[in-house]
Amino acid sequence: MDLGISALNYVSSIKNGEFTVEEFTSKSLERISQVDEKLHAFLRVNDLAIKNAREIDTKIKSNQNVGKCYGMPISVKDNMCIEGSKTTCASKVLENFIAPYTSTVISKLNSEDAIIIGKTNMDEFAMGLSTEYSAYGPSRNPWNIDYVPGGSSGGSGVSVSANECIASLGSDTGGSIRNPASFCSVVGLKPTYGLVSRYGLVSYANSIEQIGPMTKTVEDSAFLLNIISGIDSNDNTTIDNKNQDYLRDIDIGVSGKKIGIVTEMTNSEGLSAEVANATNDAVKTFEKLGANCEHVSLQMVPYTVAAYYTITSTEAGSNLARYDNIRYGYEFDSSGFEFNSYISQARSKFGPEVIRRMILGGFVPSAGHAGKYFLKALKVKSKLIAEINHVFEKFDFLISPTVPIQPFKFGEKIQDPVSFMMIDFNTVTANLTGIPAISVPYKITNGLPIGIQIMANHLEEHSLLQTAYALEKTVDLPEVPV
Amino acid sequence: MTKIGLEIHCQLTKLESKLFCPCKADYREFEPNTNICPVCMGIPGSLPLLNKKAVEKATRC
DSSP: OOTTOOHHHHHHHHHTTSSOHHHHHHHHHHHHHHHHHHHOOEEEEOTTHHHHHHHHHHHHHTTOOOOTTTTOEEEEETTBOOTTSBOOTTOSTTTTOBOSSOOHHHHHHHHTTOEEEEEEOOSGGGOOSSSTTOTTOOOOOTTOTTBOOOSSSHHHHHHHHTTSSSEEEEEESSSTTHHHHHHHTOEEEEOOTTSBOOTTBOOSSTTTOEEEEEESSHHHHHHHHHHHBSOBTTBTTOOOOTTOOTTTTTTOOOTTOEEEEEHHHHSOTTOOHHHHHHHHHHHHHHHHTTOEEEEEOOTTHHHHHHHHHHHHHHHHHHHGGGOOSSSSSSOOOOTTOOHHHHHHHHGGGSOHHHHHHHHHHHHTTSTTTTTTTHHHHHHHHHHHHHHHHHHHHHOSEEEEESSSSOOOBTTSSTTOHHHHHGGGTTTHHHHHHTOOEEEEEEEEETTEEEEEEEEESTTOHHHHHHHHHHHHTTOOOOOOOO | OOOOOOOOOOOOOOOSBOSSSSSBSOOTTOOTTOSOOTTTTTOTTOOOOOOHHHHHHHHHO
């Protein structure tokens, strides 16, 4: 049994009776117990996984209707709620928070008979890009455990890359799906804002974040998007995609398509030579496949990281104000405390990055400073949206490296917060403008992965996945060494 | 250019559900913490759903 098979191959193997759901699930759990002590992809593993697997096997044997996932093990980032189980956002503040309801995406997976195999590690409240800010210790990159796996959905990236599960759901506010996808050599899709319901996703910056799939193949991302996308009466920002089938004609190719190479993202100061080479190579590959590639400038891009951190800190400051440890949180006796002092003491459990962003988020939109920071950031956002709308009149897709650099060592970058934030340089544009973007594994250089980012216009996931598929088919990568 | 902003308050007493969730708005004769849900409890991950009738009534005032 190959634990590294794709979701689509898993489904056909189950249908052909090559193995049972229980066999595959127990092998996956065995794999987790073997490698996860080292990798730390998971914060918690689902105790009921085997029981769920048996139930689905019974359904299969008795020819009942079985959901599209046929019991495949899927991991979920620990910022999505599941009724009756812990959702910590990798924070000590939510150490004992047991959600009283289930997020829409997880209900959808459950109704298609997926097995939620466990909850994955992340940067606390999704703030970070290396999992180094997890309050429970970082995850490690399966390609080389001395290196970070990216983040904030780092545990999800590791769990898929290290074959601990078939696929994962992450969330992406400024690159948090695509960055670890690139660093761990898996596919990661950030859908159009509103395509996937955020009901049950613990909010960090509501106006720009999205849940999306992290998978072994582009087809698997299309498969999962088919399940999780669409309108939800519990999330007013969701869009009716009319049950679009993202897998249909996925192999149609890119002949005649126009691809813009984003100048600012391919000659930025922080771009490494290895990543630049891989990107040039990907452009040549697209040309060989019959696409027309040319450079295009997005002049707002150099300002996007500043705008992104201003906007997200503002929203985070507002979203995180609710954590008073009164209705939920962690065990902390209130006796002997006056009301306000209890709350401030309870809130001292936030980690350093979350505190930094709450302080920023209190300052940048405040009276007297908003004009200099928050309103300017909103202007950058509107100008960027205008630029994006303009370039998509001419181009079908935009391409760039997903991250300007390859995975780095633990502790190597975290000391300097501003240059750390600049690692988001290529990813935040898709969040600020709401467009879909995907990271496709493209190369392993010096033993570490490099991903290529493709962006498309709003709701163009279907053609985006076709293009990503075309690129993926030209790539032959080595097996993960762990 | 002079900009004038108006902040208008209106009290709506005839709504069946709360402003941001489908819970009953009528609290009379109910024990405390009865008509509640993840949204009005501010449980992490819940999202507000604006009451359509409230908006309609507010814009008619």
